[in-house]
Amino acid sequence: MRGVSRRGALAGSLAGGLAGGLAAAFGAGVAQAKERPFRAVTGTERPRRPNVLFILADDLGWADLGCYGSRNIRTPYLDALAGGGVRFTNGYSAAPMCSPTRFALYTGRYPGRLPGGLEEPISMPNKQNGIPPEHPTLASLLKGAGYTTAMFGKWHCGFLPWFSPVKSGWDTFFGNLGGAIDYYSKISARRVVDLYEGEVPTESLEYYTETVSERAAGFVRAHHDGPWLLNLNFTAPHWPWEAPGDVDVSKELTARVQAGEQGVLQHGDGGSLDTYRRMVEAMDSGVGKVLKALAETGQENDTLVVFASDNGGERWSYMWPLSGSKSQLNEGGIRVPTIVRWPAALRSRQVSDVPVVTQDWTATILEAAGVAPAESHPLDGHSLIAYLLDGAQAPEHDxxxxxxxxxxxxxxxxxxxxxxxxxxxxxxxxxxxxxxxxxxxxxxxxxxxxxxxxxxxxxxxxxxxxxxxxxxxxxxxxx
The missing domain is CATH 3.30.1120.10 (Arylsulfatase, C-terminal domain)
Known part of the structure; x- marks a missing residue:
């Protein structure tokens, strides 16, 4: 375990106990009641470069977490994550749809700088529609600075043979290349199983949310000497509407896809508020497994964790008081839950109303790691490090x-x-x-x-x- 700075000792003591203890301590109303306006821990040395865990939900609505106002969905681990760090009330996705936001996160640039970023979203294999392997990414830049890199879950930035995470800087990949798959069979709308280990097709019939969570937790336990970048990209709570145990629903939908029926995975004839609740809660439990691995391996203090969604929610999401939803540029389509925790640097139980957007986190992570962006591909995002660590004004940008x-x-x-x-x-x-x-x-x-x-x-x-x-x-x- 790397050394702990004076800043880390102070902030770590404020952050509270292990993930499990925080989950019990910070419920929906309790976390918000104890929050205080953000204030940086100033006057201490900068912490060492952190591990980076970026958790991305898929189509999660603005108020689908307890710490953002949900009354029906229980999310103790994500509420605990917010309780241990900073909850942003004006966090935004770079786009109201899947692929463009992921382009922004991985490149730190506007999606419209690449042809693939114009696809809303990428749906079919095409040699134009993806992140070119030669383009610098968050993973390739950190890898070049000695980080071990891994991605578990949804990529959605281009298909083989032209594009994949391992072509763009990730050492390890297990997940789906496209936008949506059945949670059990892993079949996609193209009537193929969309699941890969690296660039090799593989199979798994377990519930996908649980599988990628276990993979991520295993990575954390196996790499306790850091530094590393881990992208945990859930497909939850994206359609199809299948919660843990909904095997019969999966079998029905898979059979319909294989029979050639169109639009099956959008699942317009299925789902319910209760199913959606169980999908989000399964994701929250998965986050808890990874946070537990961080705590038990002694890496919690030196790991920068960011949680966000790739866009706003869809038909079962709770977005009040925002209007609009996924695919729209009204607030409900782009304002998303955004949580940051870094015990070595940030106080706990804080809330910030500073507007931030996806590509700002790319710039922030690179600066935290002491890595300069590629001069040939300047970032469109603005780093928040001076704001978060030094008490500077947040960067004013449109x-x-x-x-x-x-x-x-x-x-x-x-x-x-x-x-x-x-x-x-x-x-x-x-x-x-x-x-x-x-x-x-x-x-x-x-x-x-x-x-x-x-x-x-x-x-x-x-x-x-x-x-x-x-x-x-x-x-x-x-x-």
């Missing part, structure tokens, strides 16, 4: 999004939104539900945010076939 149908940009409290050409302006401090359109009342702010969006967009690849219509006349006439 958060930018685009899809084929919509555009958005957030600056401070203001959000510019354009859906199919219709513009609106929202004050997210007073109206996170985005119901009051202030475009006519604040035309100067609208125009500035629109101009900034267009400035960023000019540097990105255009969508094939064009994008959204130009803004409608009333918004421009607001000048």
């Amino acid at each position: 958060l930018f999004w685009r899809t084929k149908q919509a555009h958005a940009l957030r600056r401070g409290r203001w959000k510019y939104l354009r859906n199919n050409g219709d513009e609106s302006l929202h004050d997210l401090h007073t109206d996170p539900r985005e119901r009051a359109d202030l475009a006519r009342r604040q035309p100067e702010i609208l125009n500035r945010l629109r101009a900034r969006w267009e400035e960023i967009d000019k540097d990105l690849l255009p969508y094939p076939g064009g994008s959204t219509p130009a803004p409608t006349a009333p918004a421009r006439d607001a000048q």
Whole structure:
């Protein structure tokens, strides 16, 4: 185990006990009741470079965790993770869909800088649609600095033979290459089993959430001398709607896929609030296994853990008070639960309202590890290290999004939104539900945010076939 700095001793003592103890101590209401505004531990030396565990949920809604307000889903381990670190109330995914957000996380750049990042999401094998093996990634950069790298779970950044995690810097990979698979059979919408060990097809009939959690926990136990990067990418709670034990549901859906029926895995004729609850709770239990492995191997203090979702929730998610959902640029489609814990550096039971987005975590992790980004591929994310460790102001930068149908940009409290050409302006401090359109009342702010969006967009690849219509006349006439 690496040495513990004075900062680590202080913050570690504040962080509390082991994962299991924290889970008991911090329930939904209790964690929030004890939270305090974020404040960095200043005046001490920087901690050593950490292990990095990045846990990514799939289609998890804004309020699907106890620490974010869920009343029906019990998530003691994720609540404990929040209780042991910092819970962000303005955490965002880089896109409202799977693949683009993953592009942003792995490259630290806007999804629109690569052709594959324009796919929303990647659904079929294509030599254009993926992260090129020569492109620097979080894994390749850390690997070059001596980190052992592993990914368990969903990749969704391109298919073989052109793309895979092991081509992009991960030493170890076990998981699915595409977007969705059956939780037991691992069949995909393409009627093939989408499960790989490295780049070799493999099989497993166990419940997928449990399997990738056990793999991740095993990796932690086997690599207790660090440093390492571990990406744990759940497919939970993405459809199909199968909780642990729903073997008969899996058999039915698998048979329908194999018979050639289209759209089966979207599972529009299945699911329930209770099934969804059990799926999220299974993911939470899996997180608990990995946190337990960290604690029992003495690595908890020196491991930077980040938890987030690749986009907002879908049909069974709880998003109140946000509007919109997955695939939309309303808050419900992009604002996601975001938790950070690093006992050697951060106090426990804190909450931050600083707006952060996926690619900011890439920049943050690289700086924490003392690794410079590639000069040939400058990052679009902004590191939070000075804010988290030194008490500096959080980096002030505009958060930018685009899809084929919509555009958005957030600056401070203001959000510019354009859906199919219709513009609106929202004050997210007073109206996170985005119901009051202030475009006519604040035309100067609208125009500035629109101009900034267009400035960023000019540097990105255009969508094939064009994008959204130009803004409608009333918004421009607001000048």
